[in-house]
Amino acid sequence: MSSSSAAPAAKPPMRDALVAAAFRLFSEHGYEQTTVDDIVALAGVGRRSFFRYFPAKEDVVFPDHERCLADMTAFLAAGGEECEPVRRVCDSARMVLHMYAESPAFSVQRYRLTRKVPGLRASELSVVWRYERAMAGYLRGRFAGHPDGTLRADVIAAAVVAAHNNALRSWLRSDGTGDAVAALDRALGYVQREFGRPQETASAPDGRTPVRPGSAPDAEDSPRPDDVLVLVTRRDAPLWRVVQQLETAPRHV
Amino acid sequence: MSSSSAAPAAKPPMRDALVAAAFRLFSEHGYEQTTVDDIVALAGVGRRSFFRYFPAKEDVVFPDHERCLADMTAFLAAGGEECEPVRRVCDSARMVLHMYAESPAFSVQRYRLTRKVPGLRASELSVVWRYERAMAGYLRGRFAGHPDGTLRADVIAAAVVAAHNNALRSWLRSDGTGDAVAALDRALGYVQREFGRPQETASAPDGRTPVRPGSAPDAEDSPRPDDVLVLVTRRDAPLWRVVQQLETAPRHV
């Protein structure tokens, strides 16, 4: 709310000072042992100013998630009808990971905090939940009219978030060493493989999804001749599904 | 912890009185407008007694989730090696839905509360998160040794929870009319179809899972013992060759 309406150009230094002071005290004495008065005393500002910048003490731990969520929502809304929904959602998850990866030290420090303090875990869940709802809302729009569209949307959004968290947490557990992007690609590749294509499972003979026009929105994966493709599918999968899986082959298995 | 260790036979009447008083006041004046003092005054007990039975004000809204979580964990732990993991997790979700469906009026009332009050939504997320982690922990155990076992476990747990929530919420939105179990079966059927089988990607020759005949345990709704087909081909292979490979697929891997 505040971050979206305020001018994004001028970042208030006071906010950053509060975040820095808070994290210093959190890492020295723990989250619950640190009072808001301690934070504002270290930052040299008034107590009331803290709550001007953060609605609650917990929110100082997630200073830029509001902006990130807005960015993700905008990114999803900007996607036209031509882009494949599941891929789009996966890309939005990549955006979020990118924000974490931009400041590894900060992310790792926060990770240690949220692991220990139940209240912060709850806060993080709220944040993640909003990401998930943004994805699900987008997918619901894209799946509108399809049978079980909202169910598909909810499940896929949850799967993407779970894959993202799995990759992110393994990266955080490595203290920020290691390739977060590669881990996420692996995880999202798995999800995309599972939910590869427009719905309809074994049955449902009516829906028929007309072969899908846009074969390859990403021209990047050039067919290098010696590449070996490992395709995993179910035996009872309809043939068109296999072909589509081939066309949208993920980077690697 | 307290609920699991306490004898489940004797339910303290005071606890129920507190829940009843709280929900009366919540529905009359709203959650945030109701103080703990109001609740204990209506229940005719001391303020201290409230916090003896509930660690926080929010917890009075979810009085029996602790027990339900314990039941679910026990149910998962009781499942032997012979039962199919995904099915087991889906059944555990059915247990949870059953708890909701046992008291529709109460569940609907709570649903209206959690929709309106952000703090309660956060509490509910914490609760749901614990269910999800219980499922994921179970699946991680079952998938131990498999490549990407934890990823699979996390994603499937998230998908099951999402499907459960989708069905539950649509039932709650119908004010408890309608068939919650049928809705959940539909939703879980979708998930089970997507993540149908033990699978295991390309290689992994060491881990056991010896092609599991598994005809006996799941007789009814499972859509065929769909074996996993691993198709290895060159990326530049002509499509007709792929199709040929598919049609002449060996009986199994």
Added chain:
DNA sequence: GATCCGAGGGAACTGAGTGCTGTGCGAAAG
């Protein structure tokens, strides 16, 4: 009967979050 013990009651305290008031300061209006 004295003692123990556990459930409940209640005062007092800490700390989060809010409302309201005042204050300095820069910009626009007079």
Added chain:
DNA sequence: CTTTCGCACAGCACTCAGTTCCCTCGGATC
């Protein structure tokens, strides 16, 4: 140049959640 408006900040005072400590009471035990 002064006034006034607006804004960011300071700080007090208040509510309420949650905790600590201590009290009472009723019943079981020795």
